[in-house]
Amino acid sequence: MGLFRRKSPDGVDNKSQIRILFTSDLHASDIAFKKFINAGKMYKADILIIGGDLAGKALIPIIDIGGRYEVEGMEVGKEGLNQVIQNIRAAGNYYIITDKKGYDELNNDKRKVDEAFKNAIQERFKEWQQIAEERLKDYKNSYGEKISIYFNLGNDDPMYMFDALNEDSIFKRTEDFIIPIGDLEMVSYGYVNPTPWNTYREKSEEEIYKDLKSIMNKVKEPSKVILNTHAPPYETNLDNAPLLDKDLKPVVKGGDIVMTHVGSKSVRKIIEEYKPMLGIHGHIHESKAFDKIAGTLVMNPGSEYSSGVFHGIYIFLENNKLKSYQFITG
Structure with a gap:
């Protein structure tokens, strides 16, 4: 993992009201991505955030x-x-x-x-950068500034995706940076706890905890952090997924699929210890939900990318506090 450092030029500083549109797990769906861009304009977002898994699977x-x-x-x-x-x-x-x-x-x-x-x-990632530039070329946020799309990679995203990022792209890399959002800071982390599929970016719970602890020790004030981890916290409404048998097929009992918690215990532990202001997560497509851990609101927009359905969360900050939020599907 690279050295984390504070990044000021591309952040949103000293703003009393900030509108964020967050999504995750677009998995190369052109329709879901274009809906995300259009929703950003419709909701007059100041910042767009993609919380990982931009790449497709087939x-x-x-x-x-x-x-x-x-x-x-x-x-x-x-x-x-x-x-x-x-x-x-x-x-x-x-x-x-x-x-x-x-x-x-x-x-x-x-x-x-x-x-x-x-x-x-x-090639798809380069095309998305071009699409975003074209569709947002005349769009200014509520402060008259060109909007940025902050993104981190997820577990299904190979690291070479960063090589396809244009230097002057509207897309801004968040991993390895602490992004200022008003007087808040956003910390992003895309690795997940081990999965049955041995995907590109998985780490042990011990490694995840060590990484996140190192990052959180670099922020100004943990209670003013937006924690953007691809893996949701363990044993919440955000991490319910089908229980799989030895052949990786869902377990069915009484005609119903058996669900189990598959999130990260380390992410949960970090939230319990540092109590960030907000947690935004993805990874588990079936778990569109919100929950609370030690007073911290945590959210997962869910994903139906293969059907071309967009899932996002509109987040409204005022005076560096969470004022309201809304789940969006379309």
């Missing part, structure tokens, strides 16, 4: 078979290809157009698949 091959294309067992012509691609992107997936030889090479060489995934992930 790469779908489109096989060129001589003027027609085979996609997941279906065959389409050139006229239908654009719609297929649009549907793939809307669901948060990537695609690669290749011939039969190239498809066979992908099947037989994991390195080629990894490289194709990397190219697709970075």
Whole structure:
């Protein structure tokens, strides 16, 4: 983990009222991302925040078979290809157009698949930066300033996504920085406790606790911190997910899926010890909810990215205190 440092130039300083729109787990869905941008304008947000998991999870091959294309067992012509691609992107997936030889090479060489995934992930992130710049080019926040989109990576986001971040992008990296928001500070942390899927960014609870403790010891005042961790705190309304069997299939009893708590015990412990003003989290798509830990309000907007549904939380701060919040779905 890199050295944490306070970052002032891109923060929002000395503002009595600040409107934040927070979302998480967009997973490369073009529709969910564009709805997030549009909602930011509609709610007159001063800051946009994405709390991790921008990357998609699947790469779908489109096989060129001589003027027609085979996609997941279906065959389409050139006229239908654009719609297929649009549907793939809307669901948060990537695609690669290749011939039969190239498809066979992908099947037989994991390195080629990894490289194709990397190219697709970075290209989509670059496109999102361009989309945001275009859609927000004339938008000014309530203080007449150009809006920023603060983001941290989640457990499904490879570190090479940072390599696709343009230096002058509207997107601003939050990990490794303490972001000033009025007299508050935002701390962001994207690693999660171990999952059954061995994703890109997982750490033990001991490592997470050590990292977060180190970060929190660098803030001015813990009670004036917005804690933005991708992993939600353990044993809350925010971390309910299906219990899985040894084959990673949901356990069903009496016709109902059995749920269990899967959040981070270390995140919970940090909240109990430092009592930040607010906790904003993601990771567990099924757990759109709020809760309280030791007096700290914690929230998870949930996610239905594959259906193109946007989930967010509108947060209104006044005089560096939480004035109100609203869950948004659309």
